Amino acid sequence: MDSKQFKEAATSAIDEIVSYYDTIHTRRVVSNVEPGYLKKLLPAGPPEDGEPWAKIQKDIESKIMPGLTHWQSPNFMAFFPASSSFPGMLGELYSAAFTAPSFNWICSPAITELETIVLDWLAKLLNLPDCYLSTSHGGGVIQGSASEAIVVAMVAARDKYLRETTSHLSGIELEDAIAYKRSKMVAVGSDASHSSTQKAAQIAGIRYRSIAVTKETNFALTGAALAKALDQFKAEGLEPFYLTTTLGTTSTCAVDDFESIASTLAKYAPPDVPGEIWVHVDAAYAGAALVCPEYHHLTAPFKHFHSFDMNMHKWLLTNFDASCLYVKKRKDLIDALSIMPSYLRNEFSESGLVTDYRDWQIPLGRRFRSLKIWFVLRTYGVKGLQAHIRKTIKLGETFAGLLETRKDLFEIVTGPSFALTVFTIVPKVPGSEAQDKVTKDVYETVNKRGEIYITSSVVGGVYVIRVVSANPLAEEKYIRKAFKILVETTEELRDGKLPRDQPSNGVIVDVKGVGIEKVAA
Numbered sequence: 001m002d003s004k005q006f007k008e009a010a011t012s013a014i015d016e017i018v019s020y021y022d023t024i025h026t027r028r029v030v031s032n033v034e035p036g037y038l039k040k041l042l043p044a045g046p047p048e049d050g051e052p053w054a055k056i057q058k059d060i061e062s063k064i065m066p067g068l069t070h071w072q073s074p075n076f077m078a079f080f081p082a083s084s085s086f087p088g089m090l091g092e093l094y095s096a097a098f099t100a101p102s103f104n105w106i107c108s109p110a111i112t113e114l115e116t117i118v119l120d121w122l123a124k125l126l127n128l129p130d131c132y133l134s135t136s137h138g139g140g141v142i143q144g145s146a147s148e149a150i151v152v153a154m155v156a157a158r159d160k161y162l163r164e165t166t167s168h169l170s171g172i173e174l175e176d177a178i179a180y181k182r183s184k185m186v187a188v189g190s191d192a193s194h195s196s197t198q199k200a201a202q203i204a205g206i207r208y209r210s211i212a213v214t215k216e217t218n219f220a221l222t223g224a225a226l227a228k229a230l231d232q233f234k235a236e237g238l239e240p241f242y243l244t245t246t247l248g249t250t251s252t253c254a255v256d257d258f259e260s261i262a263s264t265l266a267k268y269a270p271p272d273v274p275g276e277i278w279v280h281v282d283a284a285y286a287g288a289a290l291v292c293p294e295y296h297h298l299t300a301p302f303k304h305f306h307s308f309d310m311n312m313h314k315w316l317l318t319n320f321d322a323s324c325l326y327v328k329k330r331k332d333l334i335d336a337l338s339i340m341p342s343y344l345r346n347e348f349s350e351s352g353l354v355t356d357y358r359d360w361q362i363p364l365g366r367r368f369r370s371l372k373i374w375f376v377l378r379t380y381g382v383k384g385l386q387a388h389i390r391k392t393i394k395l396g397e398t399f400a401g402l403l404e405t406r407k408d409l410f411e412i413v414t415g416p417s418f419a420l421t422v423f424t425i426v427p428k429v430p431g432s433e434a435q436d437k438v439t440k441d442v443y444e445t446v447n448k449r450g451e452i453y454i455t456s457s458v459v460g461g462v463y464v465i466r467v468v469s470a471n472p473l474a475e476e477k478y479i480r481k482a483f484k485i486l487v488e489t490t491e492e493l494r495d496g497k498l499p500r501d502q503p504s505n506g507v508i509v510d511v512k513g514v515g516i517e518k519v520a521a
């Protein structure tokens with residue numbers, strides 16, 4: 001493909017992408033292909049002779065689209081969103097064009113320097129304490145995901161703890177002490193922490209323990225629960241060295257009680273004293289809300305903690321991947337992750353005046369991800385980002401308000417919190433088994449029909465449905481449509497009312513009822 005052919009192909013691709021976005025609401029949101037569908041559609045190997053772009057492009061609609069679940073559809077209300085925006089896509093396009101892995105500063109100074117600058121912009125926007133800025137002892141780095149950020153933080157915490165608690169030893173005594181401590185060290189989260197903390201402990205070869213959280217604290221971890229767990233770990237001879245706290249848990253968007261956690265740790269493992277417990281704030285999704293001043297009060301206790309991570313690619317209009325990890329002391333990361341073989345040596349790295357982001361992450365190579373963040377921050381501006389967050393939070397309130405109008409059908413368990421509402425279906429005959437069954441039936445039927453896509457979870461032993469209204473294309477008419485579908489499906493399954501008309505061609509049609517706008521092809 002020469003540059004002329006590229007221009008034609010790219011123009012045609014952009015046209016198709018724009019049309020995809022303009023009509024995305026008309027597609028069945030969740031794919032219903034059978035496992036292995038694609039193998040049947042593709043040849044056994046690549047073509048012997050190269051094919052023209054027009055022929056390749058045709059296969060997007062015919063072969064790939066049927067197997068896509070449309071995360072950008074306004075009918076996608078599952079998980080948390082994976083946001084996308086046109087400025088974000090332009091950042092991806094330039095990044096692909098430059099393809100200049102910037103593991104060392106000299107590999108592309110602009111890539112390193114833009115990352116430092118935009119992450120400082122973002123830290124200020126999120127109201128993170130100054131200690132997380134690059135102008136202090138900390139700084140930010142873009143990781144691929146919140147899970148990766150947790151692995152990085154945990155490995156840094158592990159090495160820091162071992163270094164600090166064995167600094168008086170050397171030789172075989174040091175080796176023995178490290179081996180013994182590793183067998184006793186424990187990484188801690190809560191029942192509501194994302195599974196990535198447990199996975200990180202598995203990767204780091206460390207024990208993992210979770211602390212139970214309950215409805216009484218709205219499924220948030222508190223200092224009191226942490227104190228009790230720390231006492232228990234001590235009694236068992238374990239050495240806690242790392243804790244994940246969460247701003248916006250996956251199941252319910254609970255916010256851990258950062259103030260009381262900081263107070264507990266001040267007593268049990270005081271900060272800045274060797275052997276302290278590294279506290280990571282996992283704000284993967286809800287951290288985006290910190291762009292709004294009304295949430296800034298949440299960040300004050302972070303000065304007592306060690307790292308913070310927020311995915312711009314979840315709720316902040318930036319294409320996957322853009323997980324923004326901040327550490328209070330960059331030296332902790334570098335001490336754990338730096339390695340200097342001769343082929344990576346250069347005068348700039350040795351001068352100590354530059355940042356080499358390879359020392360802040362697991363891989364060596366890295367993509368130019370700060371470009372899309374820069375484009376997004378500049379295109380929307382602070383006000384645009386705040387408007388997006390506030391609009392989608394309000395849609396969550398609208399949805400919860402609709403549920404409240406049908407207390408005979410729905411019971412809210414938590415929320416609306418950060419655009420997430422968690423609820424159950426009210427069973428015809430009271431009882432927890434009947435409640436779980438009807439909730440599961442409604443959830444599965446709605447997703448099978450594919451007009452909207454929602455997720456379920458189990459919270460405090462109860463089967464629940466989660467609806468998230470934070471998609472970039474979310475609008476009230478789609479929220480109302482989701483409510484209507486939930487009402488009708490519940491009445492059908494629970495009360496034996498006639499089934500709703502179902503779309504036959506993947507196109508979402510209007511359904512009988514008030515307040516629902518027609519959404520057609």
Ligand code: PLP
Pocket residue numbers: 080144145146147148194196246248249250282283284285311323
């Ligand atoms: N932490 C929380 C609170 C999450 O909700 C999620 C995913 O939704 C993750 C971590 C993992 O995110 P990632 O896919 O970026 O690893």
